[in-house]
Amino acid sequence: MNSPLPDPSIAIAGRIRIEREARGWSLGELAEKSGVSKAMISKVERGEASPTATILGRLSGAFGLQLSVLLALAERTGERLSKAQAQSVWIDPETGYERRVISPQNGAMLELIQVTLPAGVRVAYPASAFVFQHQQIWVLDGSLTFEEGGLTHVLDAGDCLQLGAPCDCAFHNTRDVPCVYAVALIRR
Structure with a gap:
């Protein structure tokens, strides 16, 4: 168990x-x-x-x-190994959006996050949330509609998008099944 x-x-x-x-x-x-x-x-x-x-x-x-x-x-622990059963998982109480921290919590420059976005859910972030990082999104399962300022990207399983300059963004799962994607972050 x-x-x-x-x-x-x-x-x-x-x-x-x-x-x-x-x-x-x-x-x-x-x-x-x-x-x-x-x-x-x-x-x-x-x-x-x-x-x-x-x-x-x-x-x-x-x-x-x-x-x-x-x-x-x-969540910092200083470890170099992040075992799956010990990874921190945060669930948005409003949308059911699930954010799993894959990387060891040691303050390293690179961070990997896995997100499960429930069917029909849209989560928006202001440009200020992106100012201090470079970010890539890699869809692992399902489909993700990513709104980046005035651009809309439809990403399917296997697709990877490098974000541009900081702007208001939204992650939207328009399908009737969950979308799972990884986010790779590095500080600017």
Whole structure:
């Protein structure tokens, strides 16, 4: 029997508070910089609400961090091996979007993420979530419609897209089956 995968929600909540306090920002200042309500940030920091992918993208952008760096800081263990049963999995409570950190959590420059996007789900991120990273998307199973600013890319299994300059983006699964894709990130 497999043991449950670690839930990173508590570590994420603590890291958001650490990042906010390290900058000397009040909840109101972070709300203003991120576009996330003060009440929601407070609930996330207290562990009363699990942040959605969009909220995490906005908060990481306000901190000037890649989303992957914010999550890696929350989950850092220093290991070089990442065993499948110990990989951190975060599930967006709003959409069911599942984000699995494949890479060892040691702060390395390259990070691999596996995402399972449920059927019909669309997740959008502001340009600020992409400013600090180069990113490639490799579709492993299913089909992904990726909106990159004014461009739309339809990616099928095996297709790989290197993202261009930071802009507002959205990951959309228009099919009736889940889409699984890998994201390779490297800091700019």
